[in-house]
Amino acid sequence: MVWRIGVDSGGTFTDVCLFEVETGRVEVWKVPSTPDDPSRGIAQGIAEGIARVGAAPGDVGYFGHGTTVATNALIQHKGVKTGLITTDGFRDLLEIGRQKRPDLYDLQTEKPPTLVSRDLRLEVPERVHHDGTVETPLDEAAVREAVRTLKAADVKAVAVCFLYGFVRPDHEAAAMRIVAEEFPEVFACASHQVAPEFREFERLSTAVVNAYLGPVMQGYITRLAARVKDLGVTATPHLTQSNGGVIGFDAAARLPVRTVLSGPSTGVVGAQAIGKLAGIPGLITFDMGGTSTDVALLANGECRLASEAMVHGYPIKAPMLDIHTVGAGGGSIAYVDSGGLLKVGPRSAGAHPGPVCYDLGATEPTVTDANVVLQTLNPEYLLGGRMKVNQGLARAAIGRLAEKLGMGVMETAQGILSVVTANMAKAIRVISVQRGHDPRDYTLVAFGGAGPVHAARLARELDITRIMVPRNPGILCAMGLLLTDLRADFASTRLTLLEPAAGAATEAAFADLAAQADAWFAEEHIPAADRRITRTVDMRYAGQNYELPIALPEGPVTQASLDALAEGFAAAHRRMYGFVAEEEPVQLVTFRIEAAGSVEKAEFKPRSDAGPDASAALIGSREVWLPEAGGFVACPVYDREKLDAGNEIAGPAIVEQMDATTVILPNQRAKVEPYLNLIVESV
């Protein structure tokens, strides 16, 4: 027997998802995380998990892992002491950035700390122009001197970034060679290796973040690989990147900057796989946890890949799933501000003291407290009976807010949900309407601990008529790891006007990228039959500064494929901005290859239809406050574990399971589909 294992290591829990290839059996195991060294918790989770299913370490055929190590090191500024070698005159660029302050009106505003202190940012004479001509050759002696200075300062990583390093990388390459000669033990990377694209500050920032995180990630990966090996697991470990694909540990250790969104990406990949099984290609993911919520949109089963994003205040040029995060979740605190309006978040009660109803000393009500008062959440206990809650305390806390607002307690509790729902809807508008997609055409996939309880209201706010709640909403990320392909992205910027002569340049650019992709395929041991390549070109009207990614048809680059690019661009521009400037020349900016290697993935098997009768799963009834029905309404409560394929539930109703509660509103109807996902539709 062969088991595939996915491990998602979060701040509080490490989730292990085990899948037996022959039988399709899926088991889930949760252990507490060990934030000081997450590899300990992971090893323990794997050991316990495989013991629990009666497997041996040698039975593990695949090990996939999503991690927050890189992102946490960035948030907490726990990277290594880093040095920078850059073009003369530009050492302060890292600190100046785009010369903007983060907040317009707050006089206490702060920029995120600069990751390389000013005394470790060293300038060397060299200068290249935009057309690749060299005005000042690289002063190699100055580079050598700079490296020695950084070595004496005991830095652990060095970033090299010169102006136009993406056009003419040889100065950066020469500097890297000197770093290797003088300081072979240091982690080093150059901007043309990490992000060979134009706009110097963003490229510089990406190279610096990569260097800053490099040794941290290398150390972590080395420890984890050793622990897993010690367990007797022989499968090659893989890590999720921000683009949703997995790569081998070695590649991840070289480019840690590509894993900063590793955690949330796995949830999107999980939702994507489940959507595919259920035959639903258009999805909006709604992953609501305790302190924050991640949303993403999948059109035709694919999530848009952003080539750049601001992560914890640092611009990063790396392929990342277009995931939008809002600082509100179940633990967010509700309060009345000085102008008398109800606000929720971004302050969160966290795990301690947590919501008022946990009775751990908190006095400020949270979103969870509102749900407990409204009885959308179980008013006596949570987590399948593991945790007692005190509804009286929650009601008293919300009562204090109600008094300030001059409203009733129940209306105030409901109001907290309305405000949260409006915040979430705003986030979803960013990834849908702002990108030219109508949310009404999509299915909302609700997961995370707090997603399913809020999904129905959120869907109504956005006029979305269908919701999908996965079988295990709390561990979708770990499951996503069993469903993902190997994936790497390659890009190069070559500004080229879209005219017949562009064919040769396009062909040449893609030939280079394809060679890089082939080398990667070989490194990952992916057989030719399992290799897949997608080519896109970022395009714009010459003069614009934001590009739209357009797919290039397969095969050799011909006039027909250039025409297809032109048509694709016009259509995309019209969708985004509502107009096409026919007389304006179009420019090709960045050429991209996405290389995917299919791996054997978990395959879930459908269950046969057990008929619409859900009464076998009915475990009781409780009064739930539903303004849609005018007050408290007795709602049947179902046990998710006992629901079978084909079962149907008419709203209003509540479905409980260990890690989530699903609310079905009046005029909604839920049906369990063959893979045991719950589909809630408006009727």
Next chain:
Amino acid sequence: MDIAVDPITVEVIGSSFASIAEEMGEALVRASYSTNIKERRDCSTALFDTAGNTLCQAEHIPMHLGSFIGLLPHILKRHPVEEMRPGDVFCGNDAYEGGGTHLPDIVLAEPVFVDGAIVAWAVNLAHHADFADRGHAHIYQEGLRIPPIRLYRAGELQKDVLELILLNCQVPRERLSDLRAQMAANRLGVERLQSLCAKYGTATVLAAGRALQDYAERKMRAGIATIPDGVYRAEDWFDSPEITGQMQVSCEITVAGEEMKLHFEGPPQVRAGLNLVYTALVSAVYYAVKTVVDPTILPNAGLARPLTVTAPEGSILNASHPAAVNGRLSMCQRVVDLVHRALAEAVPDRVIAACNGACASATFIGTHPKTGDLWVYLETIGGGYGARHNKDGLDGVHVHLTNTSNLPAEALELEYPLTLLRYELVDGSGGAGTHRGGMGLRRVYRAEADCRLRIDGSRLRSAPWGLQGGLPGGMGGFTFSDGVEPFSLGQGALKKGQIVAVITPGSGGFGLPSGRPKDQVARDIAEGSITATAAAEVYGA
């Protein structure tokens, strides 16, 4: 006619207004062509009620509030509402008749119709980097004056109007493309607001709009009430490349309960582009008071209600037709400094030391050697942000009324015949103090083809002051390579290969330098933000 809307619905509709304004802003930036908008984001978007009150402004540039405040009354003065049709788009820029604060800011406004009636307006503004290399003796020299007129009539482009505008612009291709992006942004705003009305009912949306203004007013009043009653005064000196010597400006702030009166005095308006129209003055004041009172107050018209702002008519701070206004921003930055300095006496922990007090800019104008087309490139350069009562200021950022981005060297050099030689912080420009002021910037350009250049800035002859014993920061300046002919009133020319350096002011320190911890002084020295000799002098280190 007013219907009661509960506080939660108000909050929910308020989120939607913000979401719509932000979406308009994104659309405008992404579809635009000129570097000033696409990279530097020198634009703003807003929604207005039919009385001309701001419902919501996307947070881009506080200075633009002024152009928004004045616009609608001017439209309504010229155009009867009953003659307006869906798809009408009004365009204007004039500081005296068009609601603007200077001519490059072109505003487009489109009425939002629901059930045959106008319920609100979608408005946006873009700073068109044009009208360059002009005179500034009076506004007629500064560019084309556009009163609010229809650019579109019931959805139909008024070609005659467009052609008139474009012929008066030096870079018409960029203007046309940016105007298209502005149109697209307003179309979005109109559609989104119509959907919102369809969802909640127009009456509810409008009532929520009024409630949000009342809400901003309540927060403003609650905040003012926390400032001790009293009369507070401050004065400062203003300079510019456009004038010789310095001019004194002052303010007197009276705080009484929940209300605040702010009176400003300055010299008579000048024959230079330094004058403020009243809406520019109040933009600066609203910004300044909001930062002190409560930075979270919604940017809508309600926040202005507890404030009374005055300045003598015909003075540089409240100019009359035909005063030139192009470079109003530096003076507006000083208005903010004045308000902070005056209130420092009452609430020192809630204000900051003087920021760079300018909006240093360089505008290059030339004929492209390859195409023969005119090119205009404008950029504004940040500087020091004043020290706070509890921490250092920020180095090399845009301050107060502006927050535009810089242009990457790799984008600049591709588009214009210029090479950027250095872009760095100015050592020693942060005012010493327990908390150090932010440092200014040095940006050095080399012309790769002959061009004309206009430079602007302030704090060239006076230093940004510190607070509570903090020392002043470094002054600004411009330096040229050998052979550049002396500039007159900030205007001159560069020949191919000649170099100009723009040096922006730093900012003031907060608290006595002797209070600065030794390790922080040591770090300043190690990082080169102050020399060891200078540190020994001011910190006694």
